[in-house]
């Protein structure tokens with residue numbers, strides 16, 4: 001499903017014109033579609049259902065992709081669980097109405113305080129990534145007189161063939177427990193009095209467009225699960241992580257959820273362990289865009305720069321991963337978004353789409369063919385995942401507003417930050433006495 005629909009009055013999301021959103025909420029502004037979020041979730045549910053998994057499978061949305069309370073609340077209402085990586089995300093999920101018993105806690109470093117909070121909340125499982133973490137968690141659970149449910153995140157040493165910064169399943173990564181030592185570590189975990197061994201977890205990377213590496217990892221995981229069962233360490237769930245890629249580039253389609261999951265689910269069908277998934281990007285990425293306005297056009301000898309009011313602090317992915325996001329004009333060519341009545345057709349040119357931040361790496365798109373005029377609204381697509389979640393206040397720029405469209409209505413789900421808030425936590429040194 002494409003997020004925006006063309007209209008003589010410019011692009012719409014569901015029943016709302018992006019020009020109206022810009023007029024009411026200003027730019028830059030993240031815009032999400034409730035229908036698109038729900039459709040993405042339904043895509044997973046239906047794919048699981050079609051393979052006979054629906055009753056048992058738990059979809060734990062990876063909160064890091066977009067931790068907006070409104071989005072968490074929507075997924076919670078649809079029955080989702082959550083994959084968290086910090087005490088902060090735990091607090092968010094609970095504040096948004098998520099159920100603790102549907103939370104899995106991932107991450108290579110969990111503080112004792114975070115362990116305590118998660119144990120007190122009663123989460124479903126800790127995805128443990130090292131021997132030390134097992135020892136520490138056992139101690140913390142002992143102090144609370146309880147048993148911590150655990151799974152080991154194994155590192156299967158397969159190449160997910162994605163960007164090195166978001167590739168996690170190779171031996172060289174900091175993530176997971178090397179699969180060849182996992183058996184011994186399960187035996188150690190089973191010997192600890194305050195741990196309850198529940199499952200196994202495997203996440204090899206993000207933005208995967210080919211399911212073959214994930215399917216290869218599942219083979220290794222299942223061999224270990226069977227070996228453990230034989231050693232009287234039966235597991236009750238298998239967590240296959242997240243990682244399914246989405247379409248960013250118009251010429252690079254991504255498989256449907258059903259197609260991506262098919263070879264993976266085939267390997268898991270008929271097993272007794274409960275299936276857990278941790279999708280992030282594929283639930284939210286294409287359900288959101290970043291709405292922005294062209295501030296300045298700066299044609300040059302070698303390159304033409306279009307300076308927009310969104311920057312790398314709003315959407316970091318291009319600067320950090322050289323990631324591609326499609327950028328489209330909100331109004332059809334020849335019609336201005338500002339009602340200036342200026343209908344002069346500007347010619348299409350190649351533009352560097354850049355932000356106002358003082359870094360050469362502050363670009364949102366390279367070499368884009370667009371017919372631009374100052375004041376034009378642009379939509380940076382596929383920005384629902386790892387967009388606002390990774391935004392910062394670099395250059396003392398307030399973070400963007402976020403709105404969610406639901407039919408013909410628009411809800412402000414996070415107001416734009418105000419400049420004074422950005423230094424409200426700071427103080428200057430006291431005056432030096434002479």
Ligand code: LLP
Pocket residue numbers: 062065083106107166203205206207241242243244278279280281282317321385386
């Ligand atoms: N589970 C674990 C243990 C993870 O580390 C991640 C993502 C996920 C699930 C969700 O993966 P997804 O379904 O979203 O691919 N900032 C990067 C992506 C970082 C992914 C980190 N881990 C980006 O903008 O591409």
